Amino acid sequence: MFWVLFLLAAWAGVLVSCARLLRAATRAAEPAPGSASSHHHAELSLYEAAYLAGGPMRVADLTLLSMQRERRLLLAHTGWATIVDPIGRDPHERSVLGAFGPDGQSPVPALRYTVAEDDAVRDLADRLGEAGLALSEGVRDGIDEGIRAVQGATLLVLAMAAASLAVPPEETSATIVLVWFLLPLILSLSCLGIARFDGHLHSSWASPAGQRLLIALDEEGGEEESLTAVAVRGVRAVGDPGLRAALGYGNRGRIPGQRDQ
Known part of the structure; x- marks a missing residue:
C-alpha cells in the first residue's frame, strides 16, 4: 500500500x-469599489471597450486600425507603418506618432508596444479600475x-x-x-x-x-469588421488579411527588417 x-x-x-x-x-x-452600476454600456468609449476586452495591446491595435482606416497611417502587410497625417487627435494617437523615427516609418510591433505602455493606457486602466469595471x-x-x-x-x-x-x-x-x-x-x-x-x-x-458591459456592447455592436467589433473581439474581426498580417508581426514577436518594406 x-x-x-x-x-x-x-x-x-x-x-x-x-x-x-x-x-x-x-x-x-x-x-x-466604484460606480460601475451607473456606467451604462452606451457610455463606453472604444478605447475603454478595447482595454476591458483585451488589455493594453487591444488598445494599441484599435488605435492603429482607427488611424489606418482614416488614411492617417499606412499599415503594410510586411509589418511596417508609415505616417500620412502627423497630427494626433488623442493621447493614444500621439503616443503612436511619437514612436516613429525621423523618416516617418516604424515597425508595427514597436508601435504596438509603445502604445500599450504609454501613460494614456495607464490612465485609462486607472479610470476603469476606479469605476469598478477593470x-x-x-x-x-x-x-x-x-x-x-x-x-x-x-x-x-x-x-x-x-x-x-x-x-x-x-x-x-x-x-x-x-x-x-x-x-x-x-x-x-x-x-x-x-x-x-x-x-x-x-x-x-x-x-x-x-464583462456584462462588454457582452451587451457586443450584442448591440455594428458590422463584423467595425471598430466596435475589433475593440470587443480583437484583430480576428478584421477582414483584410493584409492588416491582420501587419498586426500579426507583433503577436508573433517578429520585428520586420527594413528591406521588407
Whole structure:
C-alpha cells in the first residue's frame, strides 16, 4: 500500500492549487469599489471597450486600425507603418506618432508596444479600475498564479501515478491504482477547463461588471469588421488579411527588417 502515500501527495497538491484558484476567482468576482452600476454600456468609449476586452495591446491595435482606416497611417502587410497625417487627435494617437523615427516609418510591433505602455493606457486602466469595471493587477496576477498552480498539480498527479506503478503494488492491481489517481486528475483538469472556458468567453481584464458591459456592447455592436467589433473581439474581426498580417508581426514577436518594406 506504499502507493497510497503517492496518492495522498497528489490529492494534497490538487486540493491546495484548486483552492488557490478558487480564492483568486472569488476575489475577482467581488464587486470593486466604484460606480460601475451607473456606467451604462452606451457610455463606453472604444478605447475603454478595447482595454476591458483585451488589455493594453487591444488598445494599441484599435488605435492603429482607427488611424489606418482614416488614411492617417499606412499599415503594410510586411509589418511596417508609415505616417500620412502627423497630427494626433488623442493621447493614444500621439503616443503612436511619437514612436516613429525621423523618416516617418516604424515597425508595427514597436508601435504596438509603445502604445500599450504609454501613460494614456495607464490612465485609462486607472479610470476603469476606479469605476469598478477593470480588474486590478493583483487580481489578474492571482488568477494567473492559480492557473499555473493547478497546471503544476496536474503534472504532480501524473508523476505520482507513474511512481506508484513503478513500485510493485501489494495485493492491488495496476488498474485500481490508476483509477484512484484518475479522481484527482479529473478534478484538476476540470478546474483548468473551467478557467479556460471563462477566459475564452470573457475578458481577464474586465471585472464581472465590465464583462456584462462588454457582452451587451457586443450584442448591440455594428458590422463584423467595425471598430466596435475589433475593440470587443480583437484583430480576428478584421477582414483584410493584409492588416491582420501587419498586426500579426507583433503577436508573433517578429520585428520586420527594413528591406521588407
